[in-house]
Structures are given as C-alpha cells and as structure tokens.
Amino acid sequence: MIIFAPMAEQIYYPFQSFKASKKLCFLTGKPLNSSEEQIHVFPQWLMSRYKLEDQPFKLLDESIQTYKDLKLPCSAEANELYVEPLERDIEAAFTIGYEAVKELDELRLFQWAAKWLHGIIFNELQAAMRQQNAEGEEFSVSQSILQRFTNLHVMLQTLSLPIKFDEFKPYSLFLFKVNNLENEFGYRDEVSTVTFALRINDFGLIINLQDNGTIGRYLQETYDKIKDRTLHPIQFEEFSARAFYAAYLFNRLPNYDIMPVGDDIFIEANQLRGNSTKPLFDEWQVRTYGQVLESFWKKWGYLLLEIIKDPDNPVSHLFDADGNFIPADSIDLGL
Template identity: 65%
Template sequence: MAAPIYSPFDTFNFSNRNCFLTGATLNSEEERINIFPQWLMTRYKLEDKPFKMLDESMATYKDLKLPCSAAINEAYLEPLEKEIADAFGKGYEAVKQLDTLKLFQWAGRLLYGIIFTEIQSGIKLQRSHGEDFNISQSIIHKFSNLHLMLQSINQNIIFEDFTPYSLFLFKVDNAEEEFGYRDEINTLTFALRINDFGLIICFQDNGANKSYHREILTKVEGQTLHPIQFEEISARVFYSAYLFNRLPEYTVMPVNDEIYIEAMPLRGMTGKPLFDFWQNKTYGQVLESFWKNWGFLLLEIIKDPENPMTFLLDEHGGFKPAASIEFSR
C-alpha cells in the first residue's frame, strides 16, 4: 500500500514540529533544511544577502528554512540535491540531460519552501492582531495541488498521460558569478539564471504555457541567449502565467503501492480561451521589471504600442543573435 497523501492545507498545519512533506512529527524544531540549498548559497555567496518577503519584511537567504524529517531528507532530498547540484555545476548540457520531473521536484520544493514561510509569517501576523488567517480558496487550491505533486519525491506517484508543468530551459551567456532568481507564488512561476543556462517553470498549468509560447520557442530553439533575451522570455512566461485562467483539477487514485494522478480537461465545459487577452501595456510593465538591470523604462518599451521593444526578434521576425546585442550585461 502507498503511504497516505499528506494534505497540510486541510488542517492548515504549518508548524515547525511536522515534516513539510509527510506531516510526520519531528524530534525537534531544529530538524530543518535550508530552502535555498547550501551548495547554491555558497557558490553565489547568498547566505547573508537580503531576501524580501511578501509583507515587505527582510530575511537573509540562510534564515529561510523548512521543517523536514531527517529520514526523508537523507533518503530522498539529499540524493535529489546532489544530482541537481552536479548538473548545475557542469552547466547547460548536463542540465538538459536531467529528467524534467527532477527539475520540477527540486524547484518546486524550493518554491514551496517560500510559500510555507510566507504562510507561517501570515499566520503569526494575523494572530498578533487577534484575527484568523485568510487566504483565497483558489490560492489554497493551487498550493495544495503543488504539495500533492511534490510528494512524487518520496512516493510512487504516476502522472497519467499528462505533464503538470511547463518547463523552459535555455543556454544563456551569463556572467560567471551572476545569480538571477525570481518567483511569483500566486501563479506558481519560477525562474533561475546561473552558470550558462536559464530555467523557467510554470508549476501547475498542465503544459499550457509551453503551448502558448510555441511560436517564439521554435525561433529560439538551439540558440544561446543574451541575458536580456532570457529575461524577455521570462517576462513573457510570467505574464502568460498571470493570464492563464484555469484552476486545474485532478483525480487521485491509489492502486497498491502506486498513486495515479489524472488531469481533468482544462477546457472543461466552456469555450472560453485558456488565457485572458494579452495587453501590451501590462506586458510592458512586466518587461520593465525584468529589464531593470538594463534601465529600460515603460515609455521606451511601448513607444510603439502594437510592437513592444524586443531583443529576441529582428525587424523581420527572426531570431536576433545574442552576439549582435552590444550593450554590456
């Protein structure tokens, strides 16, 4: 028999006394793991750098921890971490060889750690005001499904004829010590740019965002990107994840020692498109944020409202080689 599925959102149990993945009672509140793995913090000197929380408070990367059973960490998380660290250290070609499910699990565990910390912080803040913690049912639905799928780390979970995520991997001409990280927990979207690659994941769209961007993906396939080009693709994906208007539903069926997850059709009973209407002004605002390092302002980006500024495509709509982009990183 498969172990029971753990559902922390059923009871809103976000205590440091229980393992985040299984709910098992821990021996001590010191039984915790880093949300950002130690090898990553050491490599990019992140330990004491500030990390901004949703409530505008600041933590350091090394402060961010997740309650985790030592047995689960040793049996499942450490082997996954080692495989990811080895590949990330070697670069794009090694990362490309990884099972995408393992990338999903690794990045999803990291993102869920941030979600867990944000929820803990929110609960403490509301209680200090004598109020109950409130969070929208749609957000609970998303977070709960992410946690369900993360249990593929320690359980024999089979995604039946579907992939729960969109994953984008690119070779990028990054500066050697550059660390680029971004997430959006409301849409469950993640981006990481290090070494010679960039990775973007939409965690719960059943592959819809990858289909949505197939035209641009075809044009950039096999190309090495300038960092500003990767950030442009990231902006497109983060914006489309915001426009994605479905809450995926799943059927969970335990069979002996396996757990089958089947996705319900995204289109459901409605003919409404999966994505809301793309508005260039809003996209321009997103792009301005992603291009902050290069100083482009919204007025420049949408000077031509029908054709926002792009470094991905040339005037003929073809891929613009990274080598032709002349300003510094």
Template identity: 65%
Template structure:
C-alpha cells in the first residue's frame, strides 16, 4: 500500500495534541521538543534570550517548541540532531562533509518549528478578535511542500533527481561568542553563522538561487570570509529569494510503498525570468539591515547608485581578502 504523507495544512491542524511530523495523537503534553536544539542554546546561552515573533510579541528561544511523538523523536530526529551537533560544533570541514539533504532536513525542521509557532500565535490572535484564521494560498502552498519534504525523515519519500533547495556554505572568521541567526519565513530563507562557518538555505527554490549567484560563489571560491562579507552575501541571497517569482509545483508518484516527488519545470508556461528585476536601492536597504553590527547607513551604502558598497569585491570586481578588512569581527 502506498505511503500516505501527513498534510497538516489540509486539516489546519496545529494543535499541540498531535505530532507535527506524523499527525498522530500524542499520549502526553510532555511529548514536545525544542525548536532550537538544547546543544545550540547551551553553546550560546540562548535559553532566556528574546526571540521576536511576526506579530511583534517576544518569546524566548526556549519557549519555541514543537509537539512531537517520543518515538518519532527518538527514531528519526535525535540521530539527525546528534550528527548535526557533532559536525556544527567541530566546524566548517565537518559541516562540509555532511550530506546536504541532512542539512536541509535539520534546518527545515527548525524553520518549520518557527512557522508552526507563528501559525499558532496567528490562530490565537484572530480567534481573540472573533475572526477565522486566514493565511494566503501561496504561503500555504510553500509551507505544505516544505512539510511534505521534511517527511523524507520518517517515510519512504524520495526526491526524484532534483534538490528543492539552495545551500550555500562558507568558512567565516567569526567572533566565537556570536550567534548569527536570521530567517524570513515568507520566502523560506534561513541563515546561520556560528563557529568558523556561515550557511544560508533557500528551502523552496529548486536550486534557482544557487544558479542565480553561481558567478559570485565561484569568485569567492574556498576563501575564508570576514563576517561582514558573509552578511553581504546573505543580503544578496535573501533579496534574490524575495525576487524569485515562481511557486514550485511537484508531481507525487506512488511506487509500491514508496512516494517519489518529481519537480515540474520552474519555467512552466511563463516566458518571464525566474527573478524579478534587481533594484540596487532595495538591495542597499537589505544591506543596511544585514550590516547593523558595523553601523553602515543607507546613504553610505548607496553613495554610488550603480555600485552599492561591497566588502566582497573591489572596483575591478576582484575578491577582497578578509585579512585586509579593518573592521571588528
């Protein structure tokens, strides 16, 4: 009998009584996991630090949890968490050696955990105002596909000759005390900068952002980045993820007990480019936000509207060695 994935967005089931991954009824309110894993919170003392939700309310990192069956956690999530924790705490070379699908699953579970908590907060807020919970169909489409692909963790669900994500990984000379985390749930984009590396994941682009930034990634090569260089590249990716104008579609193919997911061509019936027009003024506003640690203002960044300020490349387009950048790490 073909496998049947759990579809929480069809039933709008975001209750803490059901496992987030399988939908099975939980035996106890104690069947719950941290969205930000304990090893990561302990490493950077995050437990009591504030985490801003979309509705501007504040939680702490340890407040953000997911209902999860104890058996699912023990069988599927804990082994993955252990492998990721070992690699991430070791550093760049160990992370580079991990299968990309595992990074996608780990980061996807974390981002989905935040989405789940945001949806719960939205439901509570709208019910308090006497309204039905409402969310755009395009957002539901993206969130549903992310959840479906997370089930590669626990079901015989396979991605057929495609990757639903773009993953960028760089060696970075980070401040050891700094925990650099950022997400944008509308575009399903995530970045993490810890230890001696930085990582960016776009979750539902079928590799389009990786292709879009291919030339820049090749120019950077294996060079180690200064944190401001990593944040500059992150700004580029978060902005291009916003410009990405397709909603990827997938065909589900049941074969015996397995389910194969096949990607439809992104170009589809549309002749327009996959990304909307890049505007340097908007990109500069993104950079101002990503460069907050260094205090650069929009007017400085966009002094030359044709060429926004860059710490990655000089006026001739050559990569700038991180060692020559005289800014705090």
C-alpha cells in the first residue's frame, strides 16, 4: 500500500479505479491529442536489431500478438522529454555491451525495465478486460496485484517527476557478462512478481522491481561468487531461475509513504517485517525450484527428474560438488 500526503496530486495513479485508459498518457495521465500518440512497449531499436517486430508474443489470456502490436499510450511531449532520452541512454550502452551497461546509473536501468514491464502489464490488463467483457463478466483483479502495479508505476514516474527514494532502492539488480550467441535475444518476465530478465549482446540482466533489495540480499552470497565471472548462457539461466524462484518465495508486499518536501517528493519504505515474525521468504522447495530450472534450461533439453535426481544436490552448472565456480569455458554445452 502507498500512503500519500494531499500535496502529491501530481503523481498519476492509473490503477486507482483502474483508469489505465488508452486515451491518457501512461506516464503523466494527461489526455492525448490523438490516438496516434503511442510508443512501442518493446523499443523500436531493440525490435529492429533482433528482428522481433513480427515475432509472436503470447499474453496471459492465451491470445497472440506480435511484438510490434504491444503499445502504450504516450503523449508526444512525454515521449520527447522523458522516454526518448531514456531510450538513447539505454541503446548506447546496450550497443557497446557489458562494460558500458555496468557504468550506467542503476536508476536508468530500473526506469527502463519498469517502463517495459508496465507496458506488458498495461497490455495484459487490456486483454483481460476485453475477455471478461466479452463473457459478460465485470472486470476484476487481485487488490494485492493492483497494489504492486501501483507501487511500480509511482516509481516509474521518477522519469518525469522529482521523486526520490529515501535511503533505499526499490529493486534488486544483477548484471553479468555472458558468452551469448551473436544476435541472440533472451527475455522473460513474471508479471505477478514484477521480475524481468534480459540476455543480449555480451551481458545478462535480472531485475526484481519491487522488493526493496531483499532478493539481492537473499542471493548475495551466490552473486558475490559469480558477479565478476564471465558466464555460459546456461549459468546465467541458472542464476535467473534462482532469482525468479526467490521472487516467488518472497512473501511480503512492500508498503510506502509518499511525502512532499519542498519541490521534491520522497518515497519512504516501511519495514517489511511489520508485526509478523514469519521469515521474509517461504521455504525453498527443491522440486519446485527444479521445475523452474527445467523451464529456464529448456533450450538444453534438461528434464525435471534429471535435475533433481539427487534432491540434496540438484544439478548445477554454476558450482561443482565442493561449491567452487565452474568456469564457463569448461562447460561442454552449446551456447
């Protein structure tokens, strides 16, 4: 839940009473002058580089769109002032690769991933509304999910408003150098946990956008062992599986207070533990983790029973039986 002071009206809340309309700018909430005022969810430079425009994209309702079909309503002004400069920063760094991405301000990566995931969320909800309306049902969605989406959208507005995070980061971010195939585009997201992974060029990036850094701390020991190594793609996917599964196990919904101070708007994170003595993460289940890993390793043909043949030591390409890192060039598997 977000608690906000009366002076913060300039923040746009599209998910309150579900006002996420195609007639309002996704970022500012201002009415659009034309239905042509739209941007692609997947930026044009990325779609062109990886030939994604006409590739199929399946939504949660099982309907099929193409990558270029997924769009966000965006005013020409917001696009020029906020979105395009962000895309230029990201495109420049992503074109160079890992070393340039490493030098990017993390907030820019967060904003870019948040814009992308918000675009997916917007299109998923529009599709769900169409489906439920066609079936004569009133549109409904979990309040906890809407709260998570609201939190994310408020923080996305750091792009356009003087919003500052008060001594916390709302996200966990993991960046690796990866031996990817040339022109490979590896992407996945989990909307319900607002988790995002991208593997292109010579790097891989994973962000949970709404955990206040908790998943980063949960996986810190593992990340510290491998963050300065070059990974084989199967190793990146293994760490991705751990991060996505950790996001699933994370059982708190972060709450925030929003306070205007002078010309700025400060977001303060409330304590995650609250009054609960329950651990922040549910218990790690090897079989469930194995199912996640099976999905992430689909390219290499691994099956669940193979992964968890020894339940105490599921298959790993990151670490050997003694817990030592396995060098990427020693892995005899295709990229």
